[in-house]
Amino acid sequence: MDRPTPMEAGVVKRHRLSTRLWHWLNALLLYVLFTSGLGIFNAHPRLYWGQYGANFDVAWLTLERFPGWITLPGHYSLALSRHWHLAAAPLFAFALLAYMLWSLANRHIARDLAFRRGELAPRHVWQDIKDHARLRFPTGQAALRYNVLQKASYIGVIFVMLPVIILTGLTMSPGMNAAWPWLLDLFGGRQSARSIHFITAFALIAFFLVHILMVVLAGPLNEVRSMITGRYRVPEDRP
Amino acid sequence: MILTRRHLLLGATATLSGCDRLARNESFRETLFSAENFHKWAQRGLMAPDALAREFRPDQISPVFRANGTANPNTPAYKALWRGGFADWRLNVTGLVSRDLSLSLSQLRTLPHREQITRHDCVEGWSAIGKWRGVRLKTILDGAGLRSNARYIVFRCADDMGGGRPYYESIDLADAFHPQTILAFALNDRPLSVANGAPLRLRVERQLGYKQAKYLMGIEAVDSLAAIGKGKGGFWEDHADYDWYAGI
Numbered sequence: 184m185d186r187p188t189p190m191e192a193g194v195v196k197r198h199r200l201s202t203r204l205w206h207w208l209n210a211l212l213l214y215v216l217f218t219s220g221l222g223i224f225n226a227h228p229r230l231y232w233g234q235y236g237a238n239f240d241v242a243w244l245t246l247e248r249f250p251g252w253i254t255l256p257g258h259y260s261l262a263l264s265r266h267w268h269l270a271a272a273p274l275f276a277f278a279l280l281a282y283m284l285w286s287l288a289n290r291h292i293a294r295d296l297a298f299r300r301g302e303l304a305p306r307h308v309w310q311d312i313k314d315h316a317r318l319r320f321p322t323g324q325a326a327l328r329y330n331v332l333q334k335a336s337y338i339g340v341i342f343v344m345l346p347v348i349i350l351t352g353l354t355m356s357p358g359m360n361a362a363w364p365w366l367l368d369l370f371g372g373r374q375s376a377r378s379i380h381f382i383t384a385f386a387l388i389a390f391f392l393v394h395i396l397m398v399v400l401a402g403p404l405n406e407v408r409s410m411i412t413g414r415y416r417v418p419e420d421r422p
Numbered sequence: 423m424i425l426t427r428r429h430l431l432l433g434a435t436a437t438l439s440g441c442d443r444l445a446r447n448e449s450f451r452e453t454l455f456s457a458e459n460f461h462k463w464a465q466r467g468l469m470a471p472d473a474l475a476r477e478f479r480p481d482q483i484s485p486v487f488r489a490n491g492t493a494n495p496n497t498p499a500y501k502a503l504w505r506g507g508f509a510d511w512r513l514n515v516t517g518l519v520s521r522d523l524s525l526s527l528s529q530l531r532t533l534p535h536r537e538q539i540t541r542h543d544c545v546e547g548w549s550a551i552g553k554w555r556g557v558r559l560k561t562i563l564d565g566a567g568l569r570s571n572a573r574y575i576v577f578r579c580a581d582d583m584g585g586g587r588p589y590y591e592s593i594d595l596a597d598a599f600h601p602q603t604i605l606a607f608a609l610n611d612r613p614l615s616v617a618n619g620a621p622l623r624l625r626v627e628r629q630l631g632y633k634q635a636k637y638l639m640g641i642e643a644v645d646s647l648a649a650i651g652k653g654k655g656g657f658w659e660d661h662a663d664y665d666w667y668a669g670i
Binding site: 263 | 438454456461464465469475482484486543546549551627669
């Protein structure tokens with residue numbers, strides 16, 4: 184979020200160009216990665232914990248194949264799903280790295296994402312949870328800052344979930360196991376990494392669904408416009 | 423606008439079939455497939471040339487080592503070799519070498535061995551850990567005297583993949599001379615079973631399962647993969663668009 188600069192009455196410039204570009208690049212890449220990832224999963228729809236795991240070993244999750252309408256490509260092709268996934272993955276990883284460094288340099292993280300004094304106090308957090316539950320969205324100046332639940336979810340996604348899904352992806356690569364053997368120790372083995380990769384993918388889907396719900400409830404046109412042009416109409420204070 | 427599940431499904435299907443159309447476009451396909459080059463370059467850059475694949479403890483070995491691909495070549499020639507306990511089997515080393523070799527199983531067993539407990543990763547996603555014993559490929563290549571213009575080692579196999587096309591694979595010299603790249607004749611302290619590639623199979627531990635050619639019959643040193651199969655260097659690479667570099 185930029186330090187909001189007033190433009191016309193009640194309209195501010197909200198999101199930086201870097202944030203907007205990264206947002207839409209992610210929308211595209213995560214879509215490709217998720218659907219092609221399900222295509223890859225279909226080649227062996229069983230998940231294990233530990234260093235090894237194959238048909239004769241105990242799986243903690245066994246699923247049917249995901250249907251063609253949600254996989255990329257729409258028919259079963261492990262090779263093509265892998266090509267999509269492995270082409271999108273480096274773009275996604277380097278974009279995250281660039282965004283992290285850029286947001287550190289331009290103080291986006293320090294200014295907008297870091298928790299402020301008192302924000303993590305139980306009373307404040309509880310108040311925020313109650314406001315969310317009542318769908319009482321902030322208005323006026325308060326709408327220009329991320330609230331504590333919003334900050335927590337953005338920090339969780341940017342600094343925990345996305346790095347975890349990238350590193351567990353690398354852990355599944357036998358070449359990367361030789362290059363960075365510590366990956367295997369970090370996640371407890373290739374099959375554990377595969378399980379964590381899968382779980383994190385669905386956790387990101389859960390984030391996506393809540394994210395869309397919040398955008399719809401908070402005023403979809405205004406929210407989507409602010410992520411495209413950067414311009415955001417500040418919600419008026421409730422009487 | 424009211425979004426129903428049906429709309430969402432239609433939307434998802436339309437977008438995904440758009441992606442499928444894109445993937446049929448020749449130049450887009452090439453771009454998509456060229457990610458392999460990036461991964462190979464990046465991985466080779468990040469790893470020391472002799473960086474080892476993880477070796478495991480005996481208690482970490484998979485209770486059952488899953489066999490995959492061809493379970494039994496079943497060709498008359500292979501059956502004859504198997505009936506004779508592979509006494510008549512020979513590994514032929516040809517191509518860009520100073521002297522062709524023809525090695526029997528007992529000759530291979532007298533060469534220095536390497537033993538390694540490593541993880542086999544199938545491209546499908548499963549893994550199995552097993553203990554392999556075999557001769558370093560380097561030992562064989564040094565014995566044959568690799569010529570300076572050799573760039574790749576091609577592996578010829580006994581299993582017929584349909585229409586009289588035997589399985590084949592290839593690796594470059596970086597992997598051919600790697601300490602863990604061995605021609606294995608034993609798995610978990612027993613002679614290699616037919617399902618796992620008897621009498622001899624390749625282990626190239628920094629790559630996926632389809633590179634681990636089974637039922638080896640010949641090794642050929644070449645300067646280019648263009649004349650091998652359809653030119654991509656391996657059976658699945660040629661017939662199913664798998665990446666040649668399988669470290670990913």
